[in-house]
Amino acid sequence: MARDANDTRQNRRLEAIQKRYDHEDDEALRVLLGTPNGRQVLTRLARNCAWMGEGWDPSSTRLTDFNAGRRSVALGFMGDAERVAPDDFHLMLREAADRDKAMTLVKDAATTDEKEQDNG
Numbered sequence: 001m002a003r004d005a006n007d008t009r010q011n012r013r014l015e016a017i018q019k020r021y022d023h024e025d026d027e028a029l030r031v032l033l034g035t036p037n038g039r040q041v042l043t044r045l046a047r048n049c050a051w052m053g054e055g056w057d058p059s060s061t062r063l064t065d066f067n068a069g070r071r072s073v074a075l076g077f078m079g080d081a082e083r084v085a086p087d088d089f090h091l092m093l094r095e096a097a098d099r100d101k102a103m104t105l106v107k108d109a110a111t112t113d114e115k116e117q118d119n120g
Helices: 008-033 036-048 061-084 086-110 114-119
Strands: none
Touching (some): 008 036, 008 061, 008 086, 061 086
């Protein structure tokens, strides 16, 4: 059967199907945000898509456009995360900040001062 954009009954059925899929996706995202590993993976996804970054690339308009597209996906995704599970979303942000602080300490400890290298 072909799709008839003017058939209101068909349109209502398709809308109901889409709403069910959207609800199922929201529930899956809510479950993912309810776990520490899920929140960590979502944070990584957001960072890899430059969620809070700047997409402009002075050397290439194509890269700027590409980066804007990636960031747009991340903004939409993180907006969905905040909508379906606001408490877990904010917990995810706190956990990410704590992880960043810990990583900074690890990186600082891993670097050696030039004077230490000369004396060692």
